[in-house]
Amino acid sequence: MIKITFPDGTAREYKNGISSLEIAEQISPRLAKEVYAATVNGEIRDLTRPIDHDATLKLHKWEDEAAKHAFWHSSAHLMAEALESLYPGMKFGIGPAIENGFYYDVDPGDERVITEADLQTIENRMKELAAKNLTFSRREVSKKEALYIFKKKSDEYKTELISELADGTITLYTQGNFTDLCRGPHLPSTEPLKAIKLLSVAGAYWRGNEKRKMLTRIYGITFPKQKLLDDYLVFLEEAKRRDHRRIGKELELFTFSQKVGMGLPLWLPKGSDIRQNLINFLTGVLRKRGYKIVTTPHIGNVNLYKTSGHFEKYGADSFQPISTPQEGEQFMLKPMNCPHHCEIYNATPHSYKDMPLRMAEFGTVYRYEQSGELHGLTRVRSFTQDDAHHFCRPDQLREEFKSIIDLILYIFKILNFNDFTAQISLRDPNNKQKYIGSDENWERAEREIIEAAAEKNLETTVVTGEAAFYGPKLDFMVKDAIGRKWQLGTIQVDYNLPERFDLTYNGSDNQKHRPVMIHRTIFGSLERFVAVLIENTAGKFPLWLAPEKAVILPISEKFNDYAGKVLEILNNSDICTLIDERSEKIGKKIRDNELKRIPYLLIIGEKEVENETIAVRKQGEGDKGSMKIEEFVSFINSEIKKEIAF
């Protein structure tokens, strides 16, 4: 007998060799149908694997990530089986579960192309196979045997993977006629894979290396119930409606022009208003926190970037230098503001007493992004960073860094960005030539970031190889409508640029000392920030950000005069207001202006003229009753003040 301890602390005895699934069945047959994986002594395993020692056991139902993972991973294998039966000779790369569903990278052979038109066929075959209730069976094999099996299939991708694995750790999973190299875990059988949807095909380089062959990646998702799949598809449809590219067009916020060039956003008046509101708001916050605002040109001499090291690192992949007609000088479009700011630092002498120095600029920068990388406002070739650089003494670094974390959290809170993640990006220690600066500087900087984040109790994930080339960073990521993560705020510790630009300050010992530099943004860029804001709010901006606060809707043209008076009062009170004087019925006017997401609709008819009031309707909420005009003005002002109280 073995003793199994459950998460609630209770323990029961079972016969040795019992599987998690059998335990679930003994608890309740219904439970057995709802579990998809088990954690045995901390290790996630197949439900069908026997347990031969005392253990803790957690059974995973659909709600657990571990269950979804096994479910989707098994789905990937099912898809592979379907593919192999439909397209004999197809070769397989990797097929993991991902955050939402799964994919498989396949090489269909040079003659064959899998397109979205084929997805339905594959999906149908998957359903046929799943209905056969095929069991997934696990087998441990020697490296030699594994290589033999996949060489026989001439599956070079699998043999490459196997050749890198240690002998004794290799497992195969088989369902029906399909066997795959796999660590597992998997479902007991294909039976629960009922609702299946293949979503898209895309190209993906083998092992993520652009020098290697491009495989075909097929994305799909499955659910244990059709209802869950239907809900997911509805969610995707709704997400499409929140897409910032779509709302940007609908609400006339920004546009792109082929003539101007790809990735170069054109901000329309209303979009510009939102930008300006953000800039004004942030500028106010920054001034209170001791920042000095600076302004620098959009181009810089190529030598500036040679000094900073950017030219060596990115010169070939940047917009190429602009040459002057006469003197043979070369200028680059500014790809970042830091070198300019270093030179501003150098323009005046600095004392240790003046530190830290906080220098901010809404700086527009230009970066050459590969054409296939461009994406709405989130990835563009010209964008405005809410950039700042803190120059501080080494002993101030920790506090300075922590104050920036506070600032970012504060701004995110005001904007209701609650669903963000923080990521610490370190350099790849096996690939040091990608970075500039000494090991000592890097180690110091990485330690500072890790410790500062820890002191702020910030929940972070650590990723190696994602650092900037001059220093490690702490990034704040926010998701868009369909769950893609975008980096917004970033804080980067840099010991390298101060050396390259020979930045100094006089210490109390009257000696020259080297300051530490912190690069930071909060929004990241106004472009990306507005994009994420649009997707998070579905275009219903908070009042303080809305380009237009209210629209006046006269019930008939008889009331246009009074409406005009109200309009004047509101606009003179700095409440940007429109008027809809069309000879439409009030229902129509309300509908049209609701769809424009203007926060307040002010309806004016006979009663309002008589009482010198306005009938206030809040966008998305309906009638709020009437108010005096002055009352409305102070109401709006107090609402705005509440939103951006600081």
Place this chain on the structure above:
RNA sequence: GCCGAUGUAGCUCAGUUGGUCAGAGCAGCUGAUUUGUAAUCUGCAGGUCGGGGGUUCGAAUCCCUUCAUCGGCUCCA
């Protein structure tokens, strides 16, 4: 940049196998209506069907090429 898909009026989309296939709704402009909380009615105007080349008696439709966009990959100072 790479793989795949898409590209028809300002927007959303119809256009079977190449032969009145250049259409609809919304938006716009007209005129009527003068309206009380999410769509009043009338009429008009709008497109060299992304650009270029080709096949054909004939191309939105087939082929080539190019540009852009979308989904990914790679990249992201």
